[in-house]
Amino acid sequence: MFQTVSESTLRGTRLPAKDNPLVQTRVVNSIREVGKEAWNACFEDEVEDFDCLLAIEEAGIEGFAWRYVTVIENGIVVAAMPAFITSYQLETTLEAGPVRRFIRRMRGFLPGILTLKLACLGSPCTETGKPGFCANVPPERQxxxxxxxxxxxxxxxxxxxCSLRGVKDIPEPCAPAFAPVFAQSGFASIPGLPTACLDVDFHSIESYLSRLSSGTRKDMRRKLKSFDRIRIETRTELADVMPRVLALYNATRNRSEWQFEALTAAYFAGILDRMSGKSFCTLYFAEDKLLAANILVHNESTLIDKFFCMDGEEGRAYDLYYLSWFANLRYCIDHRVARYQSGQAYYENKLRLGSRLTANTMYFKHRNRAVQWLLTLVSPMFGVDEPKGASS
Structure with missing residues (x-):
């Protein structure tokens, strides 16, 4: 089921000066082969833990093969990262415009053009691709x-x-330590989508509103009146409304500029089931019509807004994006959660509402040096322009 990479296999790479014969790197096809305790020991305090990745693995997301990479020292997992293999269309991160339209027209004649088999460290379904290390691993060894x-x-x-290799969304706080490792391994970098988060260091919605600009505060007070017209339910099981939730998700995804993985009903159900006590879904109804759904995961310190999907026309009429924002802040206040992480994209609203952005970096490498040179040359076209407010 798994592949073990011996020390002799690794001799061509830049490794510690003192090799340990009891250290091996292992790649397996299921996170079950690593084990919950061993995996979570490398990702302490991470919301998207073993249970989250297992739910993703079991969701039947088309076009992805899951992998899990670990370093084992003296029989103990000391480092780990999720990974995946997929066929990657290079224009995925291109903004809508003539170049992307031209490439997609070309696909009608040459279906395989600019599509490469990609092996990527990180997960397409988690917020970042930060590597995990066992607590007893000192920073200098990481x-x-x-x-x-x-x-x-x-x-x-x-x-x-796989001719193309990638690393997805390494967060800026890791860059000083890890960027040289990627560079030494031959990877080039491009900006990824930043992560938006808000520190919940206020004790009421009124206190939060007082921090916003006068214009934003006035606008939010007006939008908050829509709570009187909306019925809100918090669920941990969606069987009776799953077809509608999936329809809302697909409609929201189709409105997005960037489309990569397509989630399934099994994904939504799996997150709520596998992450019992660490996940919930908030549903927004106008009378008896479900207009929006919000999947969230959390631990004691962080609430992550995984997906907000809504009816494009009626949802806007009820200001549901903003109602969900305030409903999530109320959850944080009530449960003393210190950080609300609202994810990637739609930055203008998030910055307006007080969020800060943390930059993420993607890395890529083609095993053919000439192709790597060409991809590096054109990579600015495929990177994401960093919004104002991204921190470093």
């Missing part, structure tokens, strides 16, 4: 262990016939 993760995964990518 770059060496990351180098082993990369080397073992690249060997697996070779075996799987």
């Amino acid at each position: 770059p060496d262990l990351l180098a082993r993760l990369i080397a073992g995964f690249e060997k697996h990518a070779d075996d799987e016939g």
Whole structure:
């Protein structure tokens, strides 16, 4: 079921000066093969933990094969990252415009053009691709262990016939330690979508509103009146409304500029089931019509807004995006959650409402050096312009 990469396989990479024969890198096809305790020990305090990744694995998301990369030292998992293999269309991150339209027209004649088999560290369904390390691993050892993760995964990518390798959304706080490791391994970098979050260091909605600009505060007070016309339900099971939730999700996804993975009903049900006590869904009804659904996951310190999907016309008429924002802040206040993480995209509203942005970086590498040179040359077209307010 899994592939073990020996020390001899890793000799061509930049590794610690003192190799340990009891260290190995392993790539497996199911997170169950790593084990919940071992995985979570590398991702302490992370909301999107073993249960979240298992729900993603079991969701039947088309076009993705899941992998899990670990470094094992003396029988203990000391470093880990999720990963995936997929066929990647290079224009995925291009903004809507003539270049993307031209490439998609060309696909009508040459279906495989600018589509490469990609092996990528990180998950398409989690907020960032930050590597995890066991608590007893000192910070100075983390770059060496990351180098082993990369080397073992690249060997697996070779075996799987993946010409393109990637790393998804390394958050800015990790960059000083980890960017040199990616560079030494031959990866080039491009900006990813930043992550928006709001520190909930206020004790009431009124206190929060007082921090906003006078114009925004006035606008939000007007929008909050829509709460009188909306019925809100908090659920941990969606069987009776799942067809409608999935329809709202697909409609919202189709309105988005960037489309990668397409989630399934099994994903939504799996997150709520596998992450019992750490997830819920908020439903917004006008009379008996479901107009919006919001999937959220959390731990004691962070609430992550995973997906907000709504009826495009009627949802706007009731200001449901803003109602969901305030409903989520009320949850944080009531449960003493210190951080509300509202995810990627739609930054203008999030900045207006007081969020700060943390930059993320994507890395890529093609095993053909000439192709790598070409991709690096054109990579500014495929990167994401960093919105104002992104922190470093």
